[in-house]
Amino acid sequence: MDTISYKTLEDLGYDGYLLKDAPEKVIQFGEGNFMRAFVDNFFDRMNEKAGFNGKVVLVQPIPNGSFRLNDIINDQDGLYTLYLQGSQDGEAVREKRIISSVSRCLNAYEDWQEVLKTADSEDIRFITCNTTEAGIHYDPSCKLEDAPATSWPAKLTQYLYHRYQNGMPGFIILACELIDDNGKELEKCMMKHADDWNLPEEFKKWIQDENVFCSTLVDRIVTGYPRANADELNQENGYIDNAMDIGEIFGIWVIEGPQSIYDELPIKEADLPILVTDNHKPYKERKVRILNGAHTSMVLGAFLAGQDIVRDCMYDPTISAYMNEAIFNEIIPTLSLSKEDCVEFANAVSERFKNPYIDHSLLAIALNSTAKWKARVLPSLLGYVEKYGEIPKALATSLASYIAFYRGTELTEDGLKAINPVTKKEYLIKDDPEVLEFYAKNKDLDNAQLVDAVLGNTDFWGRDLCEIEGLQEYVTDALNLIDEEGTMEAMKKCLPAE
Structure with a gap:
C-alpha cells in the first residue's frame, strides 16, 4: 500500500471533502x-x-528526536486520518475524517529562516500554539540572534519582531497550553525578552496594540496514534497513515477575546463548539470542578471497591449515583455559571466517562491525588459549606476515601505500597515525596488521629480543615464505615433516602 497523499486518495476514488490548494492563514507552533x-x-x-479557505503551517518547536513527525506529515502532503469516537445518547459513535487543513510542517531548528519567512505573508493572521505546560516560561539565557531561541516565548518574540520590521499588522494569538491565563502569560514573557534585548519601545507598543493575545480553555481527550490496531485500520483504509490520530468525540474551545474574532473566523457558520467570551475563567472553573472534580471525588473510593476503569464505574448503580449526587447537588450549586450551562456540561461529562473506546485507569487518575483534591474538590466543599452552612456528604466522603486510599504499608523508591481491601492486591500510591512520607509516618494512627493529622496539614490544603465545623x-465517621463495611456503603450513605 502507498502512504496517504492526494494522489493516493485520487487513485482510490476517494470522494470525501479535501482542500488541496488554499493560502496559508495560520501558523501553529506544536505539531502533536x-x-x-x-x-x-x-x-x-x-x-x-x-468557506474559510485557509491552510495551517505546523512548526515543530523542539529539536528533532528519533521520531520525525514533521517528515511524516510532509511525506503525506499534510494529510492524516482523524477518528473521533465516544458515547452519545447512550450509543457508541465513531467518526472518521481525512484532515486536509494542514499545508506542511516545518522544524524550528532546521527550517528557522523558512519559519520567519511565513511572517512576511499578508495571509497569515492567526498563531496557535500548544508547547506543553512547560512551554510558556521565561528563559533569560535566550538571545535575539539565536536561530532560533530556545524557549517558545523567545521564539515568538523573534517571529513578531521580524513581522514588525516589515511594517505589517499583528496577529490573533490563540494559546492552548494547559496553564492559567496562557495567553497573558505568553505576552508577559515576550515583553521581558523585548526588554532584555533592548528592542525599540515602538515594537513593545506594537506587541500590545497590534496583537490580540487570547487565553483559551481546551477540552478534548486525545489518545493519539493507535499503535495497537494501526495495521488493521490501514488495511481498512487502503493506505498507510503514519500520522493517524484518535480523540474523543466531545470537544469545546473557550477563547477569551473580542467578539470581532467571530468576524474573522466563521465559527458560528460552521456550527463548531467554540465560544468567544470576555472571561474564560468561569468555564475553566466549570471544567475543573465538574469533570476533574468528579474524577477525583469518585475514583479513589471506586478503586477501593474493586473497580479498575472509569467506564465500568458509570454502569455501577451505587458509584454512578454517588458521583451524580456530588456533581448535581454539591458541586453545581457552588459554580458561577448558570445551572442550565452546568447541567448540560455535567450530562456531557457522564457520556464522556462512558466512552467505550477509552479504558481510563482509576490508578492513572489517582496519581498525585493530594494536589488534585485540593484544586478540584476542596473549592466546591468550601463553597457548599459557605452557601448552606453544612457539610456536603459526598464530597466529605471523597476525602475519607482519599485517606483510606493513602493508608500504605511500606514506603519504597517507587511509591507507597498499599493493599486493596476488596481485591487483596497490592497497589502503589504515587505522590510528592513529602506526601508519601507523611502517610508512611502516620500509618499506625487510629482513624480519629489520622483524620486530625490529615485535615490539619496546612501544607496539603493551604489551611487547617479541622476549623470547618463538623468536617x-x-x-x-465515614472512614470508620469504610473500614467496617467498605467504600460502597460509605457512598450509599450519601444518597437521598428512597
Whole structure:
C-alpha cells in the first residue's frame, strides 16, 4: 500500500471533502496529536462548512528526536486520518475524517529562516500554539540572534519582531497550553525578552496594540496514534497513515477575546463548539470542578471497591449515583455559571466517562491525588459549606476515601505500597515525596488521629480543615464505615433516602 497523499486518495476514488490548494492563514507552533485532533480539525471544518479557505503551517518547536513527525506529515502532503469516537445518547459513535487543513510542517531548528519567512505573508493572521505546560516560561539565557531561541516565548518574540520590521499588522494569538491565563502569560514573557534585548519601545507598543493575545480553555481527550490496531485500520483504509490520530468525540474551545474574532473566523457558520467570551475563567472553573472534580471525588473510593476503569464505574448503580449526587447537588450549586450551562456540561461529562473506546485507569487518575483534591474538590466543599452552612456528604466522603486510599504499608523508591481491601492486591500510591512520607509516618494512627493529622496539614490544603465545623467528625465517621463495611456503603450513605 502507498502512504496517504492526494494522489493516493485520487487513485482510490476517494470522494470525501479535501482542500488541496488554499493560502496559508495560520501558523501553529506544536505539531502533536492534541492540536491535530482539535484545532486543525476545527479549521478543516471551517474550510468545508463556511468557506474559510485557509491552510495551517505546523512548526515543530523542539529539536528533532528519533521520531520525525514533521517528515511524516510532509511525506503525506499534510494529510492524516482523524477518528473521533465516544458515547452519545447512550450509543457508541465513531467518526472518521481525512484532515486536509494542514499545508506542511516545518522544524524550528532546521527550517528557522523558512519559519520567519511565513511572517512576511499578508495571509497569515492567526498563531496557535500548544508547547506543553512547560512551554510558556521565561528563559533569560535566550538571545535575539539565536536561530532560533530556545524557549517558545523567545521564539515568538523573534517571529513578531521580524513581522514588525516589515511594517505589517499583528496577529490573533490563540494559546492552548494547559496553564492559567496562557495567553497573558505568553505576552508577559515576550515583553521581558523585548526588554532584555533592548528592542525599540515602538515594537513593545506594537506587541500590545497590534496583537490580540487570547487565553483559551481546551477540552478534548486525545489518545493519539493507535499503535495497537494501526495495521488493521490501514488495511481498512487502503493506505498507510503514519500520522493517524484518535480523540474523543466531545470537544469545546473557550477563547477569551473580542467578539470581532467571530468576524474573522466563521465559527458560528460552521456550527463548531467554540465560544468567544470576555472571561474564560468561569468555564475553566466549570471544567475543573465538574469533570476533574468528579474524577477525583469518585475514583479513589471506586478503586477501593474493586473497580479498575472509569467506564465500568458509570454502569455501577451505587458509584454512578454517588458521583451524580456530588456533581448535581454539591458541586453545581457552588459554580458561577448558570445551572442550565452546568447541567448540560455535567450530562456531557457522564457520556464522556462512558466512552467505550477509552479504558481510563482509576490508578492513572489517582496519581498525585493530594494536589488534585485540593484544586478540584476542596473549592466546591468550601463553597457548599459557605452557601448552606453544612457539610456536603459526598464530597466529605471523597476525602475519607482519599485517606483510606493513602493508608500504605511500606514506603519504597517507587511509591507507597498499599493493599486493596476488596481485591487483596497490592497497589502503589504515587505522590510528592513529602506526601508519601507523611502517610508512611502516620500509618499506625487510629482513624480519629489520622483524620486530625490529615485535615490539619496546612501544607496539603493551604489551611487547617479541622476549623470547618463538623468536617472532622463526618470524615472520621465515614472512614470508620469504610473500614467496617467498605467504600460502597460509605457512598450509599450519601444518597437521598428512597
